[in-house]
């Protein structure tokens with residue numbers, strides 16, 4: 602009778618305390634199988650945006666929202682889980698070190714960074730780990746933002762600090778005027794350029810509005826024509842810190858807003 606009591610108590614103890622603790626530790630560990638990733642973080646509902654533009658004048662599929670929406674649910678030519686256009690952070694890091702304001706981990710003053718057209722690029726999380734702590738990243742494809750939610754879901758502090766939004770670069774929030782210290786974009790302006798005449802000009806006007814005077818803008822781009830880039834980043838308004846026109850793959854451009 603005594604032995605039975607002890608076993609009952611042990612069973613009750615393991616099922617009530619130990620089993621749930623161990624199971625939770627396994628399921629939420631970064632090493633748990635990828636198909637269980639939904640358990641790491643219950644994703645927040647991503648708000649869709651009404652699409653106001655017409656992509657009929659797009660120069661290629663990369664200039665249409667339909668293409669990107671499909672791509673991020675696995676119907677495109679690239680990996681829908683995670684894909685980094687042109688380069689990953691391993692290549693870009695040296696440009697950050699040389700040309701951009703570097704986060705000071707000891708200072709309480711955080712630099713506010715905006716990442717337009719973020720896609721499913723893990724560079725977002727790399728920048729966070731590098732020390733940029735106040736990041737807003739957006740894409741006009743809700744599916745891209747849902748992929749990003751998955752990518753950052755393993756890092757609980759990143760989940761809290763990074764704001765992921767569905768936005769169109771051609772129409773940004775009114776209250777963002779003069780609020781970002783840094784803009785980093787890779788391939789976003791290229792896709793917008795390919796969406797038809799006038800669009801990349803609209804997007805750069807908006808990005809110019811939201812970046813602070815003295816703010817830094819890094820663009821990794823291989824499609825926007827050099828003459829157009831010179832026009833939209835005119836030297837009256839932008840100091841050219843690095844001109845990537847002669848870079849081999851895509852150019853890395855850095856401007857400072859005058």
Ligand SMILES: C[S@@+](CC[C@H](N)C(=O)[O-])C[C@H]1O[C@@H](n2cnc3c(N)ncnc32)[C@H](O)[C@@H]1O
Nearest residue numbers: 669685686718719720722741769770787788792
């Ligand atoms: C070439 S991909 C680059 C993705 C990511 N930045 C990278 O480096 O891997 C272009 C991204 O821009 C987004 N995009 C295209 N036009 C946009 C717009 N008008 N506003 C916001 N995002 C846009 C697409 O959905 C896509 O995710």
